[in-house]
Amino acid sequence: MKLPLTLPVITALVVSSLVTGCAGHHAAEHAPYTPGLGEIMSMTSTRHAKLWFAGQGQNWALAEYELEELREGFEDAAKYHPTHKEITQPIPKLIATTMDHSMDEVEKAIKAKNILLFTQHFDAVTAGCNACHQASAFGFNIVTRPTSNAFSNQVFSTAP
Numbered sequence: 001m002k003l004p005l006t007l008p009v010i011t012a013l014v015v016s017s018l019v020t021g022c023a024g025h026h027a028a029e030h031a032p033y034t035p036g037l038g039e040i041m042s043m044t045s046t047r048h049a050k051l052w053f054a055g056q057g058q059n060w061a062l063a064e065y066e067l068e069e070l071r072e073g074f075e076d077a078a079k080y081h082p083t084h085k086e087i088t089q090p091i092p093k094l095i096a097t098t099m100d101h102s103m104d105e106v107e108k109a110i111k112a113k114n115i116l117l118f119t120q121h122f123d124a125v126t127a128g129c130n131a132c133h134q135a136s137a138f139g140f141n142i143v144t145r146p147t148s149n150a151f152s153n154q155v156f157s158t159a160p
């Protein structure tokens with residue numbers, strides 16, 4: 001097809017190349033990446049396991065780090081997913097009621113370097129995970145104490 005290059009045709013060509021090329025490119029470049037709640041939860045699950053093995057290894061610096069990562073994951077969940085189509089309560093409120101207290105207690109145990117308290121409050125954290133899953137439509141998703149360490153490429157005991 002040969003278009004007569006009249007002014008309207010040239011304008012149309014320029015506009016369409018701007019829309020498909022330039023504008024599309026910029027939109028992709030600047031669109032912020034937002035993790036889905038399921039993705040945040042996968043990371044949360046990893047941090048939960050690593051927190052356990054760090055605590056059992058009495059590697060308190062690592063335990064503190066993993067607890068902080070766990071908290072940041074919940075902050076992202078609250079920020080990016082304040083509501084969920086299958087959950088009646090607001091997510092930030094659910095996190096506060098199910099997680100905050102036990103995470104604070106784990107933090108105290110880490111600071112005190114007390115493995116007994118750590119273990120006790122870690123179990124309370126796990127119960128909090130399950131309380132939130134039960135309060136939502138995800139009660140089938142049951143979190144437990146990890147039984148074996150899937151992360152053989154990381155040191156969990158106190159570094160030599």
Ligand code: HEC
Pocket residue numbers: 037038039041042044045048070084091094095098099125126128129130132133136138141143
């Ligand atoms: C706000 C309430 C809430 C809290 C607190 C919470 N979860 Fe979840 N969790 C969810 C929801 C909702 C889903 C389903 C997300 C989706 O896929 O849309 C989920 C999904 C999951 C999944 C499934 C992800 C997958 O890919 O298999 C795991 C694992 C998980 N959570 C672990 C945890 C752990 C571990 C904790 C505690 C440290 C925790 N969750 C705390 C609400 C919560």
